[in-house]
Amino acid sequence: MTDLPWEPKKAGLAADWVFGYGSIMNNQSRATTTTTCNNNNNNAAPGAEDSASGVLLARLKPSFGMVRCWNFRSLTGFTAVGLRERAGHEPLAPVVGVLFAASGSMAAFDERERGYERLALQLDDLDFGPLGSAAPGEHHQAQLPLQEALRHAILSASPPRLWVYVPSASSSHAPSEDFPICQTYVDTVLQGCLAWGGLALAQEWVTTTFGWSPYFLNDAPLSRRPWLHRQRHAEIDSVLSQHAEWTRSRERRHPEEFASHWMSGLRGMWGVPPRNRNFVGREQALANLKEALRSARDGKEEAPGITIIETVGLGGVGKTQMAVEYCHRHYQAADDKICSYGLVVWLNAEFPDSIAAGFRQLAADSGLVVKDMHNEEIVAEMCSRLYRTGCPWLLVFDNVEDRGVLQAYLPRGGFRAGHVLVTTRHALPGMPSDRRVSLDCFCPEESVDFLRQAAGDHALHPAGETTVGRLVADALGHLPLALAMAAAYMAHCDATCAEYLERLRSSDTSAILSIDSQKLSGYPMGFVESLLLSLRQMGQEEARLQDELQGAAGGRISARAVLGCLCFLAPDSITKSLMRLLVQELRQAALVQASAQLATGAGSVASGALGATLLLRPRQELESLACCILALRKAWAFDPADTNTWPEAGTHLEHVKAVGQHLDELLRNCAAAGRPLPVSSAQSLDGAAVLLTEAALYLSMALSRFDEANAALETATRLGVLRLKQLLPEAAEALLRESLQMKRSLRGTVCNTKD
Structure with a gap:
């Protein structure tokens, strides 16, 4: 054995040694750490800092199974390096670092490394290597005698305790806009590497560190003048630039650029329905969808711009469910660079107003203050954010009827690739056939x-x-x-x-x-039988309930009547709160359970033309329509002077419009037949007039949809005149003349606004 310059016990050789692979490689940072830990350590021996001070350049062998990675989320708001298990496809790489002495108890070091877990090492896990294996730096050169002595002391003494700190599961995360890689941290590490082994060691550290990210913040003071505050900045930047594809150094940003680029960006999944646990098949259709998107990109991962693909199929064929499955499969899909998205947004697109309402809610959830903003301003801002965002995104427009509506809600390009998926029952005009995926019934x-x-x-x-x-x-x-x-x-x-x-x-x-076959065109008759069989079963169960419960005044009302009311509303976004109001209007507490069975997990149910065709009978129409009006009147809370009420009004707007359309059709039919409107409730007639008037205000003020506002006002006026005729027949004619004059004035105002 080589004679040592001192005996380990007499020299005070520490019993605990820590392998550090990040900022601890910097001599100044390490000195601060050990001093702080010793000051907090009541068990440290006097003079321990001097007698036990020592540090060795070492490498953690690949056989240990871990690599260095940017994966530790610091409580101070940045991402530091940590160790993680090596993935199978990653190359074998030693982890260069330093082994330094820890004085006294390790409790102080554990406190300093909060968020890390301390793992034991064996001497065989470390490779001290020949001291001249790397081009030595000035710090390494100055400590060669001490290094040699310490190396022999550790290797010859009774086995010391060796430790390494690894991020805990709760602290292990990739860099993000809120926890970026910071240039000051990189500088600290690489300054240490340059001192230990020159440019060669700095390059080794950079190329054996995984997880470099575009979330790279140049946080140095006066970052545009690096010579003022960054020691050895030229050498460090040279190393980063030499390996720019690996370090993503071209995407390093100064603070104001970082804030503009990332903080205004959008991330995550928004509005996407829950994944259907019963989803089966459709693998070929999903593959066709991916291929259509890939072909449009020519296989280029970074190709900017927007690609629109439509999924076409019969109602009920599963277009929405396939789109939901696609969203969940490809959100942050690590194995697919072209069809992997950092942002997925789902919008109900059956009506223009529902798209506008979706954008407004998305903007609010993204931190945009939407109060006092018109929809056009909100859409423009969200499109701008989509254009600027640095991650690939996917917009899903579900159940589109008019392609022309989409253009107002799409950015004109993108910094990164943007995909748009449209589900529709009919092929949209102008859409190329290679951008269309047809969906048929199951095999x-x-x-x-x-x-x-x-x-x-x-x-x-x-x-x-x-x-x-x-x-x-x-x-x-x-x-x-x-x-x-x-x-x-x-x-x-x-x-x-x-x-x-x-x-x-x-x-x-x-x-x-x-049943009128034209109303059910495209639906197999077996489907209708299946629906009726389900309705019959529901009716049988309800009958058993009603044997035990006494109906309220006016008789018992079935769940079928609730469905009949739903047919007068817009087919989507029927909330549970609106359902409860409908049930109250139907005056039957026993129907609460039935209505709850209709509600989905997201708190809404869907209806449609098919349900109206199967459920409604002429004698039931007026009663159902009246209940819808009264329920909506209670749910509707719009104040033109209070923009805080506008979002809630937007959720009910389509229902008010649907009721207005039914009333307008009923008024026209009665006028054509020369018979009065068979009003079942004067209160419902008054409520409808108020609803439509306020809906017209909302359409004009919040959405700038003046034509629809004018149509709603026309129906409201006719209802008001009809109600007045019942009360004061002579005054009705005068009011009608006055309302016509007001309508002409409104039409002129609308025309001037459009001009």
Whole structure:
């Protein structure tokens, strides 16, 4: 054994040594750390800082299984380096660092390294290597004798305790706009590397550190004048620039640039429905969608601009569910560079107003103060943010009817790639065929798989039920929506496919045969039978409830009546609060449970033309319409002078417009037939006039949709005159003349505004 210049015990060789691989490599930073820890350590021996001081350049061997990475989220608002397990595709790389003596108890070091976990090392985990393996720096040269002595002392003494700090799971995160890589931290580390081993060691540290990120903040004081505050800045910047593709140094930004680029950016998933746990099949359609997006990009990951793809298919075929699945699969997808998104936004696009309301809510959730802002200003600001954002984004416009509406809600380009996915029942005019993905009904195998997944294994047991499941799917036309209703029925009633098929075949089809076929064009008749069978089951369960509950004055009202009311509203965004108001208006507490079963997990239900066709009867229309008006009157809270009420009004606007359209049609039909409007409730008539008047104000003030505002005012005026005729027939004519004059004035104002 080589003779040592001193005996370890007499020299006070520390029992604990720490391997540091970040800022601790800087001599000044390490001295500050050890001094602070010793000052906080009551167990430190007197003079420990002098007798036990020592540091060795060392490398953590690849066999330890970890690599250095930017992954420690500091409580002070930046990302530092840590260790993590090496991924299989990553190259083997030693972790260069320093091994330094820790005096006394390790508790003080644990406190200093809060957020890290201390792991034990063995001597075999470290490679001290030949001292001249790297081009020595001045600090290394000056300490060569001490280094050699310490190395022999550690290797020859009784095994010391060696430690390394690794980020805990809760502290391990990649850099972000809120926790960036900071230039001052990089400078601290690389200044230490330059002192230990010159440019060669600095380059080794840079190239063996993973996770460099575009979230790179040049936080040095007066960062545009690096010679003032950054020691050895030229050498450090040279190393970073030499490996710019690895270090992302070209994306390093000064503070004001960083704030402008990242803080105004958008991240995350917004408005995307929950993932459907029963989603099956559609793999080919999803592959076609990805291929269409890739082809439009020519396979270029960084190609800027916008790509629009439409998904076309029959209502109920599963366009929305496939889009939801695509969103969840490709949000931050690490294995797909072209179709991976840092921002995914989902917008209900059936009506222009619903898109505008979605943008307004997105802006508010993104931190934009939308109070006193018109929708055009909000849309312009959000499009600007989409243009500037540094991450790939995806906008989903669900259930589009008019392609022309989309253009107002899209930026004219993008700093990074932007994808737009449109779901629609009809191919949009002007859309190239290679940007279209058609979606058909399930194939037989997918239908059976879906029934098994959604209805449960019992529905397809025994084994022979698979064939019957195929017959059920055939009867329902393999339409996913029809299969979903069938699966829900079987799961709820604990029925097998054979039992469901028997009930389906024995159901009364007289109601189906009486339905206007034009209103149900495109829907297989098996789908209608499935819906009626589900409605019949609901009615049977409700009858049992009503045997136990006494109806309120006016008789019992069924859940079918609730559905009938929903048919007069817009098909989407029927909130639970509005449902409760409808139930109150129907005066039947027993229907609360039924309405709750209709609500989705997101707090809303959907209705449509098909439901209206199946559910409504002429004698029920007026009662249902009156209930809708009274419920909306309670839900509607719009104050033109208080912009805080505008967002809430926007959620109910489409329902008010839908009721107005039904009333307008009813008024026209009565006028054509020469009969008075059979009003079921004067209160509902008054409420409708007030609703439409205030909706007109909202349309003009918040949305600048003057034509729609004018139409709403016309209907409100006719309702007001009708109500006045009932009370004061002679005054009605005078009011009508005055209202016509006001309407002409309004029309002139609208025209001037447009000009």
